[in-house]
Amino acid sequence: MEDGGTNKIFTRFFFVYLFFLLMGAVAVLGIIKEQFLTKDRVTADDLYKEQVLEPVRGSILAWDGKPLAVSIPVYELRWDSKVAADSVWSRGLDSLAEGLAGIFRDKSAAAWRKELSAARRSGNRYKQIGNRTVDYGELSEIESLPIFRLGQFEGGLIVIKDNERDHPYGSLANRTVGTINAVGEGAGIEYTYDYKLRGEKGRQTVHRALGGEWLPVNGTPAEPAVDGVDIRTTIDVRIQEAAETELRRQLAMSDVFEGGTAVVMDVATGAVRGIANMYKRRDGSFDESYNYATSHATEPGSTLKLAALMAMIEDRHITLETPVDAGNGVWYYGGARITDTHRGGYGKLTAQEAFEKSSNIAFAKMITESYGDDPSVYISRLHNMKLVEKLNLDIDGEGYAYIVSPGDRNWSVPSLASLGYGYALTLTPLHILTFYNAVANGGKMMRPYFIEDFERDGIAVEDFGPSVVSGSICSRSTLADVRKALRGVVENGTAKVCNDPRYQIAGKTGTAKVAVDGRYDDDEGYRQYQASFAGYFPADDPKYSCIVVLYTGKTKGDFYGATWAAPVFKRIADKIYASHPEWNPPVYAGGMTPPDNPSIASGLGGSNGMPVDYLPMSTRPYLKGKNWVRIDGGSDGELPVVSDLEIEKGVVPDVTDMGLKDALYLLENEGYKVRFSGSGRVSSQTPAAGTALGRGQRITLTLK
Amino acid sequence: MKKRLVQNILGGQVLAGGGFARHWKFILYIFALVILYISIHFGIRNTMQRMISNEDTLRNLRSEYMGKYTRLLYTGKRGEIEQLLQDNSLDLTAPVNPPVRVKIEED
Numbered sequence: 001m002e003d004g005g006t007n008k009i010f011t012r013f014f015f016v017y018l019f020f021l022l023m024g025a026v027a028v029l030g031i032i033k034e035q036f037l038t039k040d041r042v043t044a045d046d047l048y049k050e051q052v053l054e055p056v057r058g059s060i061l062a063w064d065g066k067p068l069a070v071s072i073p074v075y076e077l078r079w080d081s082k083v084a085a086d087s088v089w090s091r092g093l094d095s096l097a098e099g100l101a102g103i104f105r106d107k108s109a110a111a112w113r114k115e116l117s118a119a120r121r122s123g124n125r126y127k128q129i130g131n132r133t134v135d136y137g138e139l140s141e142i143e144s145l146p147i148f149r150l151g152q153f154e155g156g157l158i159v160i161k162d163n164e165r166d167h168p169y170g171s172l173a174n175r176t177v178g179t180i181n182a183v184g185e186g187a188g189i190e191y192t193y194d195y196k197l198r199g200e201k202g203r204q205t206v207h208r209a210l211g212g213e214w215l216p217v218n219g220t221p222a223e224p225a226v227d228g229v230d231i232r233t234t235i236d237v238r239i240q241e242a243a244e245t246e247l248r249r250q251l252a253m254s255d256v257f258e259g260g261t262a263v264v265m266d267v268a269t270g271a272v273r274g275i276a277n278m279y280k281r282r283d284g285s286f287d288e289s290y291n292y293a294t295s296h297a298t299e300p301g302s303t304l305k306l307a308a309l310m311a312m313i314e315d316r317h318i319t320l321e322t323p324v325d326a327g328n329g330v331w332y333y334g335g336a337r338i339t340d341t342h343r344g345g346y347g348k349l350t351a352q353e354a355f356e357k358s359s360n361i362a363f364a365k366m367i368t369e370s371y372g373d374d375p376s377v378y379i380s381r382l383h384n385m386k387l388v389e390k391l392n393l394d395i396d397g398e399g400y401a402y403i404v405s406p407g408d409r410n411w412s413v414p415s416l417a418s419l420g421y422g423y424a425l426t427l428t429p430l431h432i433l434t435f436y437n438a439v440a441n442g443g444k445m446m447r448p449y450f451i452e453d454f455e456r457d458g459i460a461v462e463d464f465g466p467s468v469v470s471g472s473i474c475s476r477s478t479l480a481d482v483r484k485a486l487r488g489v490v491e492n493g494t495a496k497v498c499n500d501p502r503y504q505i506a507g508k509t510g511t512a513k514v515a516v517d518g519r520y521d522d523d524e525g526y527r528q529y530q531a532s533f534a535g536y537f538p539a540d541d542p543k544y545s546c547i548v549v550l551y552t553g554k555t556k557g558d559f560y561g562a563t564w565a566a567p568v569f570k571r572i573a574d575k576i577y578a579s580h581p582e583w584n585p586p587v588y589a590g591g592m593t594p595p596d597n598p599s600i601a602s603g604l605g606g607s608n609g610m611p612v613d614y615l616p617m618s619t620r621p622y623l624k625g626k627n628w629v630r631i632d633g634g635s636d637g638e639l640p641v642v643s644d645l646e647i648e649k650g651v652v653p654d655v656t657d658m659g660l661k662d663a664l665y666l667l668e669n670e671g672y673k674v675r676f677s678g679s680g681r682v683s684s685q686t687p688a689a690g691t692a693l694g695r696g697q698r699i700t701l702t703l704k
Numbered sequence: 705m706k707k708r709l710v711q712n713i714l715g716g717q718v719l720a721g722g723g724f725a726r727h728w729k730f731i732l733y734i735f736a737l738v739i740l741y742i743s744i745h746f747g748i749r750n751t752m753q754r755m756i757s758n759e760d761t762l763r764n765l766r767s768e769y770m771g772k773y774t775r776l777l778y779t780g781k782r783g784e785i786e787q788l789l790q791d792n793s794l795d796l797t798a799p800v801n802p803p804v805r806v807k808i809e810e811d
Contacts (some may be wrong), residue, residue, distance in 0.1 A: 069774075135768065135770075137767075137768040138771070169777060215756070242782075577802055578798065587804050588807050
């Protein structure tokens with residue numbers, strides 16, 4: 001009986017066992033079939049693949065770190081109008097239309113309703129939503145709207161992600177920031193430093209996990225992508241905007257203008273703080289498609305009388321008091337007719353007066369009398385003053401500076417006289433500004449530069465900064481004389497429009513005719529002008545130098561630097577003056593403390609330049625290197641007190657009065673889970689500070 | 705001999721043999737190690753998934769921040785502010801004199 005029962009159990013067990021064995025065999029056969037017999041079987045390629053990791057293109061930053069060009073993801077929105085069910089459609093249309101009107105702000109909710117309904121009636125399966133791409137914030141809002149919140153397969157919203165180069169300040173510094181297209185053509189910093197900005201692609205092998213997600217094999221990429229560096233330029237957004245606005249305003253005053261440029265330079269370093277270039281397009285508007293400032297080398301005209309004056313004083317041919325007869329306004333030298341604009345001529349002048357009134361005849365006479373015996377001495381002097389030095393700019397497209405010299409094919413007898421008042425040589429506006437900047441900088445000529453450094457995460461990885469072209473372009477006494485003469489131009493001469501009781505400007509006007517096919521006037525009496533003003537301010541302690549050059553098309557009118565370029569300079573200088581606090585000495589509060597000290601949050605104290613370093617308090621502990629600090633008091637006139645915050649393993653630290661960023665960082669690093677509500681600073685925490693609490697436990701913060 | 709071995713394995717008699725009985729602690733230990741290995745493997749996979757998801761969230765938040773930041777920068781341009789003042793007929797004008805720093809001396 002017992003044996004019979006055992007056999008029965010064994011038999012049943014055998015069949016169960018056999019069943020599982022057969023199932024196993026079926027599974028194995030299934031695997032063999034999938035792996036070896038099925039055509040579209042799962043291969044290694046389905047489970048593993050090489051993935052290219054795209055780097056983030058570096059940003060181009062202003063001097064203070066604000067972005068001028070930055071890559072941000074944008075989203076193009078399309079809509080498959082046939083996807084949504086009729087009930088969903090009729091229920092959600094009104095709210096959807098109102099939501100889209102609120103986000104795009106280009107048309108009313110009624111117009112949106114009409115447009116969406118029309119698309120659905122016509123069965124459009126790829127309807128564009130909105131007249132532009134949207135950023136992530138807007139996408140989140142759109143994805144929460146009725147119908148669209150159901151996703152692509154029930155609501156029909158199709159989201160296409162792309163990366164866009166965003167310019168937060170619009171077209172500001174457009175030419176300097178530059179562009180680059182898909183085939184690598186472009187201009188400005190985007191083009192010149194593309195190799196630094198674009199970064200390096202990475203790659204990684206990923207495998208498909210059970211849930212269908214692709215995960216990197218071994219956890220980390222074999223070759224991580226290296227993001228491009230950020231490039232911090234010398235551009236000061238406020239100065240750049242002032243230069244662009246005022247230049248554009250002036251160019252709009254006459255249809256004759258073909259373009260113009262305005263450049264502002266930091267005197268001590270040569271950093272270009274603002275550079276505006278306006279080029280007239282066919283439709284009459286202006287854009288920055290041509291870099292006059294760095295590329296357009298022309299005969300500068302009277303702004304170069306500064307170099308002639310400096311050379312003659314330095315070589316002791318004249319002083320500022322040397323008399324010169326400018327005659328009746330017309331003088332012939334070597335067969336060339338030289339004129340002054342003043343009807344009847346200036347008559348007898350001192351050298352300083354000749355400079356202030358910008359007499360061509362006086363300068364032609366002085367320069368020919370000084371260097372007539374050997375013009376090459378004057379040419380050498382101009383070279384010694386680094387006037388035509390190649391500037392080796394850190395952006396592409398530097399124009400070629402050139403002086404006609406004895407022995408050249410273009411040299412003739414009148415050439416020396418022409419050099420005296422700014423002809424027979426070609427210079428870019430930036431060359432002229434560099435020279436004026438040297439005068440403002442005590443004779444030290446700085447190389448103009450546009451790039452401060454390359455950065456990663458705000459830390460400089462490659463510095464550029466100032467460099468000296470010449471330690472001294474002339475003697476101190478000569479420098480004092482030419483600075484006096486430049487100031488005289490504004491006080492008594494052609495640039496009185498720049499005279500201001502609040503701060504002093506020094507500079508020189510320039511009006512040059514532009515040679516077209518070797519002629520300054522055509523047969524019909526038309527000519528082209530280049531009106532300019534170069535100078536610096538404040539004259540007694542220069543901080544900024546600036547040049548403004550306006551170029552006309554063919555005209556029979558007169559376009560003088562004094563009347564067209566100098567006012568632009570003045571308006572730019574006014575804006576810089578009114579927005580920078582460095583002009584006046586600080587006001588001392590006479591030992592007073594503020595009536596109510598600011599309430600300072602506790603938190604991480606180890607970083608440099610913590611605001612607490614600059615605030616009045618009873619004790620000023622050495623914060624650098626310290627980890628966490630408590631800051632107590634600071635309200636009702638009392639001074640805040642800083643103390644170390646002790647952090648013990650397994651004990652809840654006191655995070656009250658911290659900002660959420662610091663509190664989260666501290667608690668999560670101690671292994672706690674954090675939940676919070678409210679906004680502002682931490683007003684209470686549960687469990688309270690000092691409570692023993694193991695890792696992984698939850699702490700709740702209330703912010704107020 | 706072979707038939708007997710197969711019978712022992714299929715019939716489960718092998719479990720009652722002396723070898724398993726003697727080494728059951730070691731077999732249990734190996735079994736625990738296998739379970740631990742599988743758990744860690746899945747734990748790592750889940751962590752990696754969370755990491756990727758968090759990185760994605762961070763990227764999206766950064767995008768949102770940059771989008772808002774750039775819009776605010778544009779709005780904060782001096783020219784834009786002046787235009788807004790004009791559009792809203794406010795009689796505020798641009799400053800003519802520079803700001804002055806006030807230095808507070810410490811006790």
